[in-house]
Amino acid sequence: MTAASHDDLILEIANLSKSFGPVRALRGVGFQLRRGEIHALAGENGAGKSTLMNIIDGILRPDSGEIRLDGQPVTITSPAMAQTLGIGFVHQEIALCPDITVAENIFMAATNSSRALLMDFRGLERRAAEILRRLGDIDPAAPVRSLSISQQQLVEIAKALTLDCRVLILDEPTAALTEREAQILFEIMRTLAGQGISIIYISHRMVEIFDNCDRVTVLRDGQYIATMNVSETTTGEVVSAMVGRVIDSLYPPKLAEDERSGEIILDVRGLTDRQRYREVSFQLRKGEILGLAGLIGAGRTEIVKGICRLEGTVTGDVSLHGRVLHLAHYADSIAEGIVYLSEDRKGDGLFLDMSIAVNVSALSVEQVATRAGIIDDRRETEQAERLGGRLNLRYGHVGQPVSALSGGNQQKVAIAKMLSVSPKVIFLDEPTRGVDVGAKAEIHRILRDLARGGVGIVVISSELPELIGVCDRVLVVREGRIAGEVTDDEMTEDTIMYLASLGEQPPVAS
Amino acid sequence: MSTVTTPSGKDRGASGGILDTLRRLLRMRETGLVLIILALFIAMAFASPYFLTWNNMRAMAMAFAVEGVVVVGMTILLISGGIDLSVGSVTALAMVIAGLLFLNGIDPWVASGMAIAVCTAIGAAMGFFVTRVGLHHFIVSLAVMVIARGLCLLGTGGRPIGLYTLPPEFKFIGQGSIGVIPVVIVIFVVVVVVFDFLLRRTTMFRKVFYTGSNEKAAAYSGIRTKKVVFLTTTLCSTLCGVAGIIYMARFGSAQPTFGIGMELNVIAAAVIGGASLSGGSGTIFGAILGTILLSVVSSSLALLDVSVYWQDIIRGSILLTAVTIDHYLNKRRG
Structure with a gap:
């Protein structure tokens, strides 16, 4: 690492820390990106990859640490500023306007960061068409809504490319792509790298990292673990670096x-x-x-x-x-x-503005009602109190809205709802x-x-x-x-x- | 907010008692509305000697009773997350259909049944467009509002139809009294009490609340949310049909232009009474209090010789005030 001369580095991050309340998302993380390299960023969910990238893109501000671009320290305060500095970020979630054309979507960001008073439509259109040709068969005049998810992903990439970026961040870009589309994307990545653009590539998929990237940096629990040359390491080594953690919380004993x-x-x-x-x-x-x-x-x-x-x-x-x-x-x-506890507690698991008792009985209100279908409030209350007690739920009274509870207790209400039907x-x-x-x-x-x-x-x-x-x-x-x-x-x-x-x-x- | 955290919450029932009930009562939307209505009554009793007379009370009650039937349907629909702009024209359409059938020699009761059936079918059609096609309630009911009004005008040539030969036993629903109580009010009270009970206490209507509160969570609780929305949409139109028939019996005529702007009054009443436009909350009792409040205000303004033009301005302001207060209360709770 020390061998890399500073001329070689386009982006240099040192000692970066960021906390969200008591959670320390990043602790003294360092990262170095060379000109024209494809650099993979690997780590489990929650390792700090997104936080790091969001800081580079100006979405988040670090608590401490330094970011150097071309050797100069910079403070990036917004995504728009990141764009002017030549940093392009393709998010995992697609954020395009579905009803306007591909070309207009691509212009949107470019127009925003352009200093020119008047838009150079012809120039932008020509370049957009040029980039789109390289990205596969996408009609610049088609509304985004008519494209497949993978094509939309490519439009996002095209959007970043029109910004003359020198650093391109791709956050799990292949998640929605088919194998062939992914291969096309990798080719484009290599072409761009050949032109001197540096790419930060976030992915879980070891094959992609090993087939397409030059180096890989591993984060774990908000800390920098290692940076390795892909040609000198193995999948096993990278995976170990990603997960090498001692299980620290106590789990109940397993089945003997x-x-x-x-x-x-x-x-x-x-x-x-x-x-x-x-x-x-x-x-x-x-x-x-x-x-x-x-x-x-x-x-x-x-x-x-x-x-x-x-x-x-x-x-x-x-x-x-x-x-x-x-x-x-x-x-x-x-x-x-057979019941299902949703992963999205707030979105589709609970009725947040309704009471604990009413939430618990939702899977089968009939159970707390007479045969004629008249709800017995006392039985509904008792059911919630009984299941709440069994799950050690902390609450004031079962008439409280669920939104007043902590995340853990909300989840217990969701579980009580499951248990209500035995x-x-x-x-x-x-x-x-x-x-x-x-x-x-x-x-x-x-x-x-x-x-x-x-x-x-x-x-x-x-x-x-x-x-x-x-x-x-x-x-x-x-x-x-x-x-x-x-x-x-x-x-x-x-x-x-x-x-x-x-x-x-x-x-x-x- | 500052409630004691206990693992079981059981000791609450023991220490609760009257104070607790009182506190809960005070927090309820309905209590506030009753107090406002009472204050208006007292103020008006001093302002106008005519206000507290039996005739005026009766006239006011008659004015909101029939519309109250529509408010019941609208409230249930709002709770399920929907809205219906077509209530005024569908009510008029019920009158027109029943009136025309009667003039063509069909028994008035049968004619009324058929008119209500047509309204139900209109509601079902709206429910179909909303739940199966996937359009928004607002747009679908806006279209139906215009179509139904067009049908009224088409069927009558735009003129009211006099139904002078309606048998007295039919007119009794709209004009008669049981003792001193007008039949219209009896019907209104029955509808309100029945639906208030159903909505508060039955599993069937609890599903309406679940669906309106969070349609996805309701689906993830095994509730057939599309069916719920379909049924609440249909029910609202059916109740419009019933209201139309009562109006016909009361006026002894069918009026194709009746109920223009009714949707605004009805939605305002429900919302003042605590129904949320985003679904999931509301009560029949509250909505009826909202209806009574608006009605008392109109009647008071009329007694005080305030120009009718001012009435709309005042009604709108009341709606805005109620919704604003509600918004802040909700924000503080959340």
């Missing part, structure tokens, strides 16, 4: 050998929705907590929603305790005792997202108790330590298929990351 039963609660066979997953088969056994791992977009959530008939047109068999179910709507699934199988999608450490441990304990009580528990989590700590068995989903299963000693972050990104077990350690 003699507690394991062969009894199958849920049997899923050949579940297919033709778009996002195909031929998914797995079994859930009594007493175990089953994990579903995979990269974002691998199809975990979609598979589970398909089983519950929450979305998608699904074929394939789902049997509960040996009986094939005929489910047409999620209401049927609830009636059979479910046989619960799918929990990111059950501890946005929940503090204490409540997290409590939720894990609750899941274990439920599993011991014979309820089938399936947990989706993007947090590998959580899956490894809580689950007895983990299925790894990759590109809509189950790529593998890990149990016991095989359950390591390396193995799961390998399966999730490559679809194969890691080579035996040399």
Whole structure:
């Protein structure tokens, strides 16, 4: 590293720190970007990649540290300023105006940073068309709405390119692309790098990093871990650097050998929705907590929603305790005792402005009503108090709106809602997202108790330590298929990351 | 806000009692409205000797009773997250259809049933466009508002139809009294009490609240939200049909231009009564108080010889004030 002369560096970051309240997102991070290189930034969710990039783009301000561009210290205060400095950022989420044309979308940013009083339409149009030609077959006059997601992604890249950027940040640009489109993108990246543009490439996918990047920097828990030349390292080394963390929170004890039963609660066979997953088969056994791992977009959530008939047109068999179910709507699934805890607690898990009691009873109001359908307030209150007590929910009274509770307690209300129907199988999608450490441990304990009580528990989590700590068995989903299963000693972050990104077990350690 | 945090919250019932009930009552929207209406009554009793007379009370009640039936439908629809601009024209259409059928020799009761059925079908059609096609309530009902009005004018040539031969037992719904209480008011009270109970207490209508509060969360609770919205849309039009028939019996005629601007009054009443335009909250009782408030204000202004032009300005200001207060209360709570 020290060998790199300062002439060589376009962007240099030293000792950068950033906190959000008590959370230290970045701690003294350093990063060096050379002219014309493709530099991968790797790390788990929450490692600090986005925070770092948002600081470079001027969206966030660092608490301390230095950013040097061409050797000069700079303070970047806004994305517009980042643009004038030649930094282009292609976000993972597409932010285009769907009803105007591709060309106009591309001009939008360019116009904004241009100092000219009048727009040079002809020049911009010519350049836009030129760039679009390189990016594949996109009509500059077509409205963005008519494009596929991957084409829209390419328009985002084109937009960044029209800004004469010297540093281009690409945040997981291939997440929505097909293999061929991704290859085209990589070619473009190499061409740009050949022209002297430096690219920061954020990705989880090891193959992409190793096939296309020059160097890779790894962040973990907001700290700088290492920068390696791709040609001199291995996937194993990078993955280890990414996940090499000691599990520090306590997880409840797992199922002992003699507690394991062969009894199958849920049997899923050949579940297919033709778009996002195909031929998914797995079994859930009594007493175990089953994990579903995979990269974002691998199809975990979609598979589970398909089983519950929450979305998608699904074929394939789902049997509960040996009986094939005929489910047409999620209401049927609830009636059979199969429920889904949403990953988006605030968006679709809870009714935030309604009371705790009313939230808890939402899956089946009929349960707290007379046969004629008249709700018994006392029973509704009792139900919420009983389940709240069981989950150690902290609240004033059950008539309080859910919005008044903390994240962890809101999640407990969401779980109480699931338990209100005495479910046989619960799918929990990111059950501890946005929940503090204490409540997290409590939720894990609750899941274990439920599993011991014979309820089938399936947990989706993007947090590998959580899956490894809580689950007895983990299925790894990759590109809509189950790529593998890990149990016991095989359950390591390396193995799961390998399966999730490559679809194969890691080579035996040399 | 400063409520005691207990794991079970059980000790609350024990220490609650009258004070607690009183506090909760004071926090309710309805209490505020009752107090405002009472204050208006007292002020008007001093301002105009005619105000507190039986005849004036009766006239005021008659004025808001029929519209109150429509307010019930609108409130339920608003709670489910929808809105209906067509209420005025659909009410008029019910009158016109029933009136025309009656003039063509059909029994008035049968004619009324058919008119209500047509209104229900109109509501179902709107529900279809909203839930199946995916259009917004506002646009769909705006179109229907214009279409239904057009049908009224087309059917009558734009002139009111006199229905002088309506049998007295039919006119009784609109003009008769049971003891000293007008039948119209009896019908109104029954509709309000029944729907208020249904909305507060039944599982069926609880789903309306869930759907309006967060449609996605409702779907993720296994509620068929499209069905709920379809039904609330339909119900609102059905109640418009019922209101139209009562008006016809009361006026003894069918008026194609009746109810222009009614939607604004009805939506204002529901919103003053606590219904939220974004769905998920509202009560029938509150909405009716909103209706009464607007009606008392109009009647008071008329008694005080205030120009009718001022009335609209004052009504609009009341609406704006109520919504502003509500907005701030909500923000503080959130």
